[in-house]
Amino acid sequence: MSDWDRDKNPGWGDQSVPSSSVAQQSESGRDWRLIEKLVLSSQAEQRKSRRWGIFFKSLTFIYLFVILFLLYAPVQSGFEKVGGEHTALIQINGPIAADEEANADSVVTALREAFDEPEAKAVVLRINSPGGSPVQSGYINDEIERLRAEHPDKKVYAVISDIGASGAYYIAAAADEIYADKASLVGSIGVVAGGFGFTGLMDKLGVERRLYTSGENKAFLDPFTPENDKEVAFWQDVLDTTHQQFIEQVKEGRGDRLKDDSRLFSGLVWTGEQALDLGLIDGLGSSSYVAREVVGAEELVDYSRRPSQLKQLIDQLGVSLGSGVASELLQSRVELR
Template identity: 75%
Template sequence: MSDWDNDGKAGWGAESTPPSKQDSEAGDSQAPEERRDWKLIEKLVLSMQSEQRKSRRWGIFFKSLTFIYLFALLFLLKVPVESGLKAAAGPHTAVVEINGPIAADEEANADDVIAALRDAFEATEAKAVLLRINSPGGSPVQAGYINDEIERLKGEHPDKKVYAVISDIGASGAYYIAVAADEIYADKASLVGSIGVVAGGFGFTGLMDKLGVERRLYTAGKNKAFLDPFSPEKPGEVAFWQNVLETTHQQFIEQVREGRGDRLKENDQLFSGLVWTGEQALGLGLIDGLGSARYVAREVVGEKKMVDYSRKPSPFKQLVDDLGVSVGSGLAQALVQSRLELR
């Protein structure tokens, strides 16, 4: 501790001792080393802070990117399916597409098709409704729903005609829908008809015997295992199922006769499940003329402007379907289910 002497000069008190030369030399020798250590520590701390800042920036970037991705994904899932231009400017021909297999889990399902039909019929500037069909058929229930709804909407809008136009194929359940239209058109090479019912599956009993696999099935109700693919066929069950097919076939025939009326040229083959070209179908009265959708809109309806009211799957669902995610489940269903189809 320093104090001041009588002359006002700094000095060392009685209890204080000045630093020795040895201590001074030791302090001088350690100071540069300590300064280097502190500089290294300072650099390390600054480096760590810099890395933390960079890490935070990248963290914010990736979190933002994830948020944008999830937001876009949610948007694609929640965005309503397209229903066409419901308020199109000027008169037009309303188009409703029926593409691919007709089933509850397909694009051509009754809910979406019926919703599109209602929009098309309710559009005041739609001069007519055109069903553009390209389908091999499918569920008789889904096809029946659509057929019934077309008839109901025609009753509510008697001044608005319905035209069905078949492109590549309009068979079975697709033709079941088409007969609800006022007129049906197709290309001369289109495939039309196939008025019949089919149900199929697979039997694995022989394979199971070869593999040494034992089937164990427990049911309550003697017919609960009806047509089980892993059990031998029973004549009684086959006869019962055949009766179901025949009944459904007769319902199909009745709808065709009701829709086509005296335009049909009936023969022994007409309702046998055979399919004809558009040119042959015209001779049998299954269609009313040859032509494309644009031809019908332009020449028959008289309004060449076409507006598509079809409901489309969301982009996300389309992407998933394109990637084939549902292939496995579809294959499993095909192997174990016996599904009734108009084909």
């Protein structure tokens, strides 16, 4: 290029870019890259949030489905149909009460299934209970007697493991024969009802009891008011009547096998070995022994009805603890124990 051309077109051959323009372009590029990263990051977070939302919604749905399933399956049967002769086993474990595993509805249902099964040669009640409600125990006792009369060829054997006392023995007394281990605890033929009185504590705390009733005995045995001699006497009569009903059922079931001993109905508990001498049981042995040696059908099939898995889970978590404590503190319930 000639000097003239360079003079006419100054800067025509100069390819350099001003430094300020380059800096602006570089900064603008960094801003766009930063914005792009923020947008991509936001999209990733949204996708992750959606995935976790779907996961937790699915988990909630499964949880609710399981709860509904367990609620609509309140009782499970341990009985599975088997071929050939066997001995029907029904377990009575823990306190006997309407809201416990050993409740009359469950036990009676299992008894009916066992008696109706032609392959069940006999029924064994495996008992491990300290007792409980006289009403629930009475229901089971009555049903055993009814089923025995309806199926005279099928015998019922009660087998006491660790303990078969009070209401549990009330049930056992309806069996054809009773067996126990030599160290089992048997008997306790009596009635108990208890509660607490808070009047002294309320006086110390300055708490005033305000109770309004219609009916002179509606506040009968209220734990927050002083004891009334007439109410105590009346309640004692109720307990004595219930005790006499218990005694009559035991005498009816055991008959002349009972020894003449004034202590039998005093509420005392005996070992299996002592109970055998007193006529409270017929022999020493386990449920397997009875099935094998007495019934002659060694295979035991469990007909027991069990609470739903939901109830078992709740009990394991101890949700019922508070209601149990309140019930013990505020109520005076009659129990065979």
